[in-house]
């Protein structure tokens with residue numbers, strides 16, 4: 001399998017560089033780029049960030065079983081076969097105090113979904129796929145505010161509490177050209193205010209750094225379209241190793257749980273497609289990711305970081321019939337500087 005070979009080569013390269021011992025002098029060894037709110041800043045420090053995320057979903061699965069498109073078309077008029085998600089994420093961090101960092105984030109999202117459609121005959125039932133088409137949506141996502149409080153710090157270990165809120169700035173009324181509403185996964189926001197608590201711990205040891213984060217997202221209200229997304233819980237743990245003054249490499253495990261939707265959009269017909277069903281939205285997933293970081297230690301570009309993370313699922317159990325994740329890539333830029 002092409003993807004398997006690619007991952008194997010990546011991991012081999014990764015272990016070769018990790019095992020090659022090089023330098024001694026201390027310098028930051030950051031967490032993987034897509035862990036949000038994993039570090040704090042010192043008073044008066046500011047950080048700008050941009051992340052580009054692209055994710056591929058392909059093939060249907062129910063629970064952990066692979067499902068054929070033709071089988072799903074026995075029960076639905078349409079079925080998604082692939083989905084592509086692109087996100088441009090913008091973030092701003094500022095520390096008014098050594099023990100408090102505040103953070104704001106939003107994103108611009110581009111979603112597209114490929115569908116296969118069944119024949120519609122009054123007298124005869126065909127269940128083989130006959131037509132494919134694509135639907136897409138794009139726009140601003142939800143806005144997140146987060147405060148990071150240093151609650152414990154000793155030796156090389158820091159524990160921070162994350163207190164976050166998400167505002168429903170993303171549209172939940174994205175439509176197809178003919179005016180019909182797009183299914184749940186194609187909407188840009190959740191439509192609800194969300195509480196986003198979390199707990200993050202990280203430490204350093206020589207050329208190594210490590211950490212873990214527990215995070216929840218709890219939608220607080222039924223949105224304007226009469227539904228509420230399920231709660232999300234994530235747990236991640238990472239290890240990073242500095243190779244030299246410029247480069248560090250990291251690996252992490254991520255477990256995610258998402259519940260089903262409560263309520264339903266009044267215009268989404270549950271017989272149309274599996275993605276129209278509010279009870280087909282939850283999942284449990286375990287992902288593994290490797291990443292690299294490039295940090296400029298001195299000079300006029302000091303404080304800049306370029307990073308890349310590549311993630312693949314190793315286990316996913318989907319509630320009902322859904323598209324499964326195949327891979328995700330995040331490219332990021334961060335720039336920290338002293339404002340005050």
Ligand SMILES: [Cu+2]
Nearest residue numbers: 039041047093
């Ligand atoms: Cu920061």
